[in-house]
Amino acid sequence: MTKREREDTPTHKLLYFDFPGKAEAIRLALTHADVAFEDHRFADRAEFQALKASGRLQFGQVPALEVESNGKTVVLTQSAAILRYVAKLNDSANLYPADPLLAARVDAVCDLEADAFVGVRVSKYKERFGFGFLNEDKYAGELAGVAEALNKDVVPRHLTNLAKVLEAGKTGWLAGTPEPSIADFVWGPVLDSINNGWTGDANALTAFPSLRTFHARFREIPSVKAYYYA
Known part of the structure; x- marks a missing residue:
């Protein structure tokens, strides 16, 4: 993979608490679609509250998926929308x-x-x-x-x-x-x-x-x- 290809390949960071909840479907779908991701689990509720206060979460909710590509970061929210996004990352997974x-x-x-x-x-x-x-x-x-x-x-x-x-x-x-x-x-x-x-x-x-x-x-x-x- 060339440097340009590496830069164009999105990286993914899933943000949620340290339990299954609404994030488990996303974790499993990312795994099934063979998409590498960082499974970030908040150390405590204070970490979530700080993230919420920062305004980075579109609706102040998690799960959220940080997608970084070409030096830009987009934070996706709403679990169903995230799942449909994940499904489009690997057509061969047929999700x-x-x-x-x-x-x-x-x-x-x-x-x-x-x-x-x-x-x-x-x-x-x-x-x-x-x-x-x-x-x-x-x-x-x-x-x-x-x-x-x-x-x-x-x-x-x-x-x-x-x-x-x-x-x-x-x-x-x-x-x-x-x-x-x-x-x-x-x-x-x-x-x-x-x-x-x-x-x-x-x-x-x-x-x-x-x-x-x-x-x-x-x-x-x-x-x-x-x-x-x-």
Whole structure:
């Protein structure tokens, strides 16, 4: 590689906290696409707050991806946008379809994840959504009722829809793509979190054998397996 080619090759630095969260899909997709990146994990929340105060984050949020090329640095935000960017870095990885209809199906499955867990996120990260007052003891009963409704009705309803899409696609991948797409990388880590009790019901996938099969298959993708076990 010549000096000019090295200068033109973007470098990537992913900024997030030291846990999976919204960044895990991006970490895995970058790995799958064989894109070198620095996985920067904040030492503490103060480091994030300083970065936020600096104005470098477009919406004051992470994950963020610093892309440096030709002496210029661009900071990308919003995880779905970052994933689509990553998918375009290596066409051979086939993470995002060129066909507009299939791409729309991939986007829909990604968007379903946001719909499925917005209630979980609001109830767990109350301050972030302006509901910090719900941490007061007097609201404990209401919060318990919310958690019960989410795990009894809301989350299963969305998982049912996801399972239907998966089964209709007949490829074993969530959006019916012939190979794993960014939709699979969005949902794979979320299913890990569900099994770890994130929603409050570690057995939530018991009623969805096709999703359990997908999850096991996702974990066996060579790049994903290498990321976790190499």
